[in-house]
Amino acid sequence: MDNERIDQIIDKHQCEASSLIQVLLEIQSENHWLPKEALERVSEKLQVPLTRIRHIATFYKAFSLVPKGRHEIHICMGTACHVRGATRVLDTVQDLTGIKPGETDLELKFSLETVNCLGCCALGPVMEIGGKTHGKMAPAKTADVLKNYE
Amino acid sequence: MARLNSPEKLEKVRQKILSRRDPNTPCISICAGAGCIASGAGEVIAAFKAEIEKQGLQAGVNTRETGCPGFCERGPVVVIYPEEICYLQVKPEDVPEIVSQTIKEKKVVDRLLYVDPTTGEKATHESDIPFYKNQVRNIIGSNIKIDPKSIEDYLAIGGYSALAKGLSRMSAEEVLEEVKKSNLRGRGGGGFPTGRKWEESRNAPDEIKYVIVNADEGDPGAFMDRALLEGNPHSILEGLTIGAYAIGAHEGFIYVRQEYPIAVENVAIAIKQAEEYGFLGRNILGSGFDFTVQVHQGAGAFVCGESSALMTALEGRAGEPRPKYIHTAVKGVWDRPSVLNNVETWANVPLIINKGADWFTQFGTERSKGTKIFSLVGKINNTGLVEVPMGITLRDIIYKIGGGIPGGKRFKAVQTGGPSGGCIPEELLDLEVGFDELTKAGSMMGSGGMIVMDEDTCMVDVARYFLNFLTDESCGKCVPCREGIRQMLKILTNITKGKGREGDIELLEELSEVAGDASLCALGKSAPNPFLSTLRYFRDEYEAHIKQKKCPALSCKELIAYHIDPNKCQACMICLRQCPAEAIAGGKNRIHVIEQEKCTKCGTCFEVCPPRFGAVKKISGEPVPSPIPEDARTIVRKSKENE
Numbered sequence A: 001m002d003n004e005r006i007d008q009i010i011d012k013h014q015c016e017a018s019s020l021i022q023v024l025l026e027i028q029s030e031n032h033w034l035p036k037e038a039l040e041r042v043s044e045k046l047q048v049p050l051t052r053i054r055h056i057a058t059f060y061k062a063f064s065l066v067p068k069g070r071h072e073i074h075i076c077m078g079t080a081c082h083v084r085g086a087t088r089v090l091d092t093v094q095d096l097t098g099i100k101p102g103e104t105d106l107e108l109k110f111s112l113e114t115v116n117c118l119g120c121c122a123l124g125p126v127m128e129i130g131g132k133t134h135g136k137m138a139p140a141k142t143a144d145v146l147k148n149y150e
Numbered sequence B: 001m002a003r004l005n006s007p008e009k010l011e012k013v014r015q016k017i018l019s020r021r022d023p024n025t026p027c028i029s030i031c032a033g034a035g036c037i038a039s040g041a042g043e044v045i046a047a048f049k050a051e052i053e054k055q056g057l058q059a060g061v062n063t064r065e066t067g068c069p070g071f072c073e074r075g076p077v078v079v080i081y082p083e084e085i086c087y088l089q090v091k092p093e094d095v096p097e098i099v100s101q102t103i104k105e106k107k108v109v110d111r112l113l114y115v116d117p118t119t120g121e122k123a124t125h126e127s128d129i130p131f132y133k134n135q136v137r138n139i140i141g142s143n144i145k146i147d148p149k150s151i152e153d154y155l156a157i158g159g160y161s162a163l164a165k166g167l168s169r170m171s172a173e174e175v176l177e178e179v180k181k182s183n184l185r186g187r188g189g190g191g192f193p194t195g196r197k198w199e200e201s202r203n204a205p206d207e208i209k210y211v212i213v214n215a216d217e218g219d220p221g222a223f224m225d226r227a228l229l230e231g232n233p234h235s236i237l238e239g240l241t242i243g244a245y246a247i248g249a250h251e252g253f254i255y256v257r258q259e260y261p262i263a264v265e266n267v268a269i270a271i272k273q274a275e276e277y278g279f280l281g282r283n284i285l286g287s288g289f290d291f292t293v294q295v296h297q298g299a300g301a302f303v304c305g306e307s308s309a310l311m312t313a314l315e316g317r318a319g320e321p322r323p324k325y326i327h328t329a330v331k332g333v334w335d336r337p338s339v340l341n342n343v344e345t346w347a348n349v350p351l352i353i354n355k356g357a358d359w360f361t362q363f364g365t366e367r368s369k370g371t372k373i374f375s376l377v378g379k380i381n382n383t384g385l386v387e388v389p390m391g392i393t394l395r396d397i398i399y400k401i402g403g404g405i406p407g408g409k410r411f412k413a414v415q416t417g418g419p420s421g422g423c424i425p426e427e428l429l430d431l432e433v434g435f436d437e438l439t440k441a442g443s444m445m446g447s448g449g450m451i452v453m454d455e456d457t458c459m460v461d462v463a464r465y466f467l468n469f470l471t472d473e474s475c476g477k478c479v480p481c482r483e484g485i486r487q488m489l490k491i492l493t494n495i496t497k498g499k500g501r502e503g504d505i506e507l508l509e510e511l512s513e514v515a516g517d518a519s520l521c522a523l524g525k526s527a528p529n530p531f532l533s534t535l536r537y538f539r540d541e542y543e544a545h546i547k548q549k550k551c552p553a554l555s556c557k558e559l560i561a562y563h564i565d566p567n568k569c570q571a572c573m574i575c576l577r578q579c580p581a582e583a584i585a586g587g588k589n590r591i592h593v594i595e596q597e598k599c600t601k602c603g604t605c606f607e608v609c610p611p612r613f614g615a616v617k618k619i620s621g622e623p624v625p626s627p628i629p630e631d632a633r634t635i636v637r638k639s640k641e642n643e
Helices: A003-012 A017-031 A036-046 A050-059 A079-083 A086-097 A139-147 B007-020 B034-038 B041-054 B092-105 B140-145 B151-156 B161-169 B172-182 B194-203 B224-231 B233-247 B261-277 B307-314 B343-355 B357-361 B394-401 B435-440 B459-473 B479-496 B504-518 B522-526 B529-547 B574-578 B604-608 B638-642
Strands: A071-076 A110-115 A127-129 A132-134 B027-031 B062-066 B078-081 B085-087 B210-215 B251-257 B292-298 B338-342 B371-378 B384-389 B411-416 B422-425 B449-454 B560-564 B584-587 B590-594 B616-620
Touching: A003 A017, A003 A036, A017 A036, A017 A050, A017 B292, A036 A050, A071 A086, A079 A086, A079 B371, A079 B449, A079 B459, A086 A110, A086 A139, A127 A139, A139 B604, B007 B151, B007 B161, B027 B034, B027 B041, B027 B140, B034 B041, B041 B062, B041 B092, B062 B140, B078 B092, B085 B092, B140 B224, B140 B384, B151 B233, B151 B261, B161 B233, B161 B343, B172 B194, B172 B233, B172 B343, B172 B357, B194 B233, B194 B338, B210 B224, B210 B233, B210 B307, B210 B343, B224 B233, B224 B261, B224 B343, B224 B371, B233 B251, B233 B261, B233 B292, B233 B338, B233 B343, B251 B261, B251 B307, B261 B292, B292 B307, B307 B338, B338 B343, B343 B357, B371 B394, B384 B394, B394 B411, B411 B459, B411 B529, B422 B529, B459 B479, B459 B529, B479 B504, B479 B522, B479 B529, B504 B522, B504 B529, B560 B590, B560 B604, B574 B584, B574 B604, B604 B616
Parallel strands: A071 A110, B027 B062, B210 B251, B210 B338, B251 B292, B371 B449
Antiparallel strands: A071 A127, A127 A132, B027 B078, B078 B085, B371 B384, B411 B422, B411 B449, B560 B616, B584 B590
């Protein structure tokens, strides 16, 4: 992500320091992670110390300070999914991908995250990959779904 | 669109919209809420559009993508107007039949109707389905009638008439009085009287004041606010503007989770439309009142649902709470008086102003007025959003509306109030739902999550689950919460792993007391609730885990084992093939045996074993029977013997 694009995003928010979170969210959603250079640029433009930006980037869950895989797996650990066996789904995905929540594999194929309710509890347990929802998951079904991703 | 500068102009526009709409024109409403989209509503919508075009019906048939009507279990939901025929679980391949039968021939497609599981009777209309019949849908009922991206749809059902009434025929004091008289209490968790909060802000000396919508719906398993914001964003804007008028605020914020992209999109569209029509901006409807609204996306922190934390986040900082010796209603965002209300609270405001406090107070109990939306999820037949009058019993919600527990299992508990709430057992099912009643039972109303649990749910694990969630979400500012919850989680995790020790329960109780008394904000103060309420009603389960190393619900992975009963196994090979860990030994005509050291306890074998055999057993608190010897494993089938 180049500085020009970052500047555009910042300008959109009228260079206000209070819009820091909104600016970081936009960079995150376009770039999928927050590289150090981008944070430095934001710090310079918004006149906010880098420590405060790091504080925010590590405090909120939406931000990642490391690159993400091609496919982001979100496993819903909401209460409804939990009582329907989400932990078993998570265990299977961890076994199959070899990564834990918050991690990305070395080939940058998958990133794994747990989320706290995707709002489609009728389909629980739910696994979302790259925005596509896979409902009524069971350990054996999980393996079938993961096979489809390159 | 020229800005409307008087209530009369608004009525004229409304009449014009209505006159353009023929109530007899068929309209296909398809739920495009998050739940239905996940069940494939997107494909259904595309199929309808294609089919209508194919049959050349574009001129005479409307389609409408609506917000969530609540019956997520049977999504995608399609309602055909004007007859109001309700089709459930519609698939793209059903679409041609619906268009040619129902739209053209006015015939009902029987197989897509709701079938009552007990009587076998079919229900043609939404209002005939027990799930809907037993609800009072004052707020969420509008969702299926409007396209959330269309302000005309909202105006057609009487939208912004409450704002017009408030601004032109009532003084700010009168609006405030009406809300106070309605006894509306905050729908986000605490249940604080909304009118009193507004009054406090109104009376605060500062000139600049703010109003805020709390749409940082973080409770896992709750999605009421999402459905309202996605499905009817104008109603929230209308309520917020009325509130701003009553308080004297000219700026408002909508704090919405970035995890809800459709809500963010629909609210942004709604704000733009409202500005164009003159419902936001300067001199609203010619009243001289100015008000603007901004959307602020939350970046994913549960604690930001807490008022002072949310306000800190609005200022662009890490959302940590602060002590509230002075209410945020007096000193909130940028130290200005700020009224923060939940989405559902704001959604109630236009109704109260339009229909009056007396109308509103006819619903509910003495101290809890109006209706409440719950998200009924978990081990329940009819998962979905339900809106019920306060005072209804839990039993009615779970059995009459929710249709009971699936698979003939036994009800065990219902968890309300999110991570700060508690579990209510079967003997209290006749409890009337209300703010104070639920608190008395050791739980709370919360924002309206209602998670049903059956006999397979381990209550110790539920407590561990919530404390795990809270440990993760604790902002770390105060020690009792940061360290206290973490220690509680450690002990609970040990108990679920069979490493519980005598005295653990007492230690947990002590930690609960400290965290409850000494934490800074509600997150820490209420964090022990999941433990305390499960201990209060299910102490025997805690003791079984600790003393007998047994999980009575057969749920805690470390305490259970899977075992194949050699007398029942028919060597069908199903479990053997599906086992992801390849932990099952056996073959054709060879009784299957689980190799315990390889087993990951994923439960696949237990699920796939045909019920007529029922050979796979889950056991806990007892040793696994030793595998039958190799030479005894061959099955000699009777039919073969005769040959």
